[in-house]
Amino acid sequence: SKIVVIGAGILGASAAYQLAKSGVEVVMVDQFHEGQATDAAAGIVCPWLSQRRNQAWYQLAKSGAKFYPELINALEKDGEINTGYKQVGAISIRKDNNKLDAMEERVKRRREHAPEIGTITRLNQEETKAVFPPLDEGFSSIHISGAARVNGRALRNALQRAAVNLGAERIHGKAELLTDNENVNRIKVGKTLIEADKIIVTAGVWAKEILKPLGVNFLVEAQKAQIAHLKLPGVDTSTWPVVMPPSDQYLLAFDDSRIIAGATHEDEIGLDFRVTPGGLLEIFEKALKIAPELADSTLFETRVGFRPVTPGFLPVIGPLPNFPNILVANGLGSSGLTTGPYLGFQLAKLALNQEVEINLEDYPIKGAIG
Ligand code: FAD
Numbered sequence: 330s331k332i333v334v335i336g337a338g339i340l341g342a343s344a345a346y347q348l349a350k351s352g353v354e355v356v357m358v359d360q361f362h363e364g365q366a367t368d369a370a371a372g373i374v375c376p377w378l379s380q381r382r383n384q385a386w387y388q389l390a391k392s393g394a395k396f397y398p399e400l401i402n403a404l405e406k407d408g409e410i411n412t413g414y415k416q417v418g419a420i421s422i423r424k425d426n427n428k429l430d431a432m433e434e435r436v437k438r439r440r441e442h443a444p445e446i447g448t449i450t451r452l453n454q455e456e457t458k459a460v461f462p463p464l465d466e467g468f469s470s471i472h473i474s475g476a477a478r479v480n481g482r483a484l485r486n487a488l489q490r491a492a493v494n495l496g497a498e499r500i501h502g503k504a505e506l507l508t509d510n511e512n513v514n515r516i517k518v519g520k521t522l523i524e525a526d527k528i529i530v531t532a533g534v535w536a537k538e539i540l541k542p543l544g545v546n547f548l549v550e551a552q553k554a555q556i557a558h559l560k561l562p563g564v565d566t567s568t569w570p571v572v573m574p575p576s577d578q579y580l581l582a583f584d585d586s587r588i589i590a591g592a593t594h595e596d597e598i599g600l601d602f603r604v605t606p607g608g609l610l611e612i613f614e615k616a617l618k619i620a621p622e623l624a625d626s627t628l629f630e631t632r633v634g635f636r637p638v639t640p641g642f643l644p645v646i647g648p649l650p651n652f653p654n655i656l657v658a659n660g661l662g663s664s665g666l667t668t669g670p671y672l673g674f675q676l677a678k679l680a681l682n683q684e685v686e687i688n689l690e691d692y693p694i695k696g697a698i699g
Pocket of ligand 1 (some may be wrong): 339340532539635
């Protein structure tokens with residue numbers, strides 16, 4: 330059987346990799362739009378501290394985090410060493426110890442069903458500053474050893490490369506669905522026509538446009554995210570944990586003396602690629618409030634990406650109603666690095682008519698159709 334994947338961000342690249350691994354014929358088509366969410370994202374895999382109550386979301390994010398070590402292992406066996414993933418742990422920082430008590434209790438309770446959380450350690454003010462030196466005085470924290478950071482760009486590249494090495498074909502270009510036969514099982518990329526048994530649409534915020542010719546009003550919105558990369562020349566940041574402060578913005582480090590601060594959540598402005606003073610002001614205000622020493626770091630790079638958001642901020646996955654050959658997954662929002670590899674794995678299973686590990690009714694496609 331032959332399967333086409335339209336869109337090779339983290340989600341599509343993961344599906345293509347799993348499909349190629351299973352031995353079917355796979356064609357990955359990606360336009361690599363400016364603002365691809367995966368390309369801008371450098372983030373956290375640590376869903377267990379979230380106060381979000383939605384169980385469907387939590388189960389998916391929890392499974393996604395748990396799946397990572399297994400995936401990274403498989404990629405390494407396939408020769409992909411540079412996956413951008415590292416289990417450096419995370420610290421959740423607070424000045425108020427009562428808040429930390431409540432958090433510690435919550436995460437300990439969650440660990441009963443999620444041993445991958447690892448070791449939970451309370452760090453006092455000195456210990457907290459020791460693990461992430463630019464932090465301001467006065468923060469204590471909870472350290473979670475199972476948390477990780479991941480560079481979306483690096484992981485996407487590793488998944489795509491591994492898929493190609495396993496026999497997948499990769500085409501750069503804009504895919505369009507051909508609606509000239511009842512089955513809708515053909516696409517067009519430029520002048521090339523490709524027929525497939527299944528078509529997987531993992532096109533992020535651009536999925537609306539792809540599905541329109543089918544008469545489907547797909548309700549995905551773009552949430553703009555700006556993010557800043559700083560450097561601390563000469564400082565070895567390679568083992569620093571992810572920092573989760575009380576605000577909605579985080580700090581994390583990468584190997585090359587790099588600290589990442591972000592990201593903004595900008596709704597209802599559409600595909601606006603610009604880096605703005607207002608966006609950077611928000612990022613720096615929040616970052617410097619918890620780590621004033623970063624005021625003198627080097628501003629090295631800024632990125633903009635569009636998080637795909639579906640109604641209720643809940644991912645959707647499954648066959649498109651009335652179009653059984655078309656499988657769609659979308660709406661990964663602000664936790665797509667966490668859920669994307671796992672959800673892509675489930676998509677591959679669906680395309681191969683295998684049993685999935687998730688309850689599809691919890692993530693219904695029809696909830697994203699207007
Ligand atoms: P995308 O990565 O946007 O990929 C969609 C792809 O489809 C694109 O390459 C596009 O070109 C292609 N495409 C679209 N239409 C067509 C077409 N017609 N033909 C061919 N190709 C097409 N998540 C976390 O878990 N933790 C974090 O800390 C975190 N931080 C983030 C920080 C930022 C700045 C951003 C932007 C996101 C962050 N996320 C994080 C969220 C995560 O990055 C996204 O949810 C995820 O990357 C979405 O992946 P995707 O594959 O669905 O979409």
